[in-house]
Amino acid sequence: MAQRKPLNHTIRQATLGALLAGGLAVTGSALAQPQGLYSADELVDASVYATSGSEQIGEVEDILLDNDMQVRALVIDTGNLFDFKGEQHFVIETGKFTVETQNGNSLEEIEYRVNVDMSEEQISQQPQYTNDWWQNAREGAQQAWEDTKEGAASAWESTQEGASRALDRIGEALENVGERTQEAADRSAE
DSSP states (O other): OGGGHHHHHHHHHHHHHHHHTTOSOEEOSSOSSOOSOOOHHHHTTOEEEETTOSSEEEEEEEEEEOTTOOEEEEEEEOTTTSSSSSOOEEEEETTSEEEEEESTTOTTTOEEEEEESSOHHHHHTSOBOOHHHHHHHHHHHHHHHHHHHHHHHHHHHHHHHHHHHHHHHHHHHHHHHHHHHHHHHHHHHO
């Protein structure tokens, strides 16, 4: 675990910027409105609760970011709190959880409670955070990024071509109108 500290520190620092961008939905009784600034360091290890109960079902193990440094998921460590065999880590996508801020006025006392909008059974059916999941998700995200870039480039080229053709047609129409106007002026002068 000591080997992960430098990486975790880097991830936590990068996550702070993503959290500033508003990647998390926030609710709660301590603060009714989003507070606007969140500590990734405090979010990791925050207690996690399912909608189906009031007992803690786990803790936040990791925060997953995309290429835009937006929060895309939390990894929830359920430990032995579920009736599963051994320790379990589940990927909970953004939009399926909210963060409740407690003691938000003091950095020293700030705490978060993560509420997963699923039952314990639904959580257990979420993807497990494994190396295979990581490789597949990373490749899928990279392919989606490439497809988006390719689609955007193609759309830009199509827009440019369409605009160029439209301008050419407008220019031709103006030339035709100009020629007809000149012809009409010549005829009326005769």
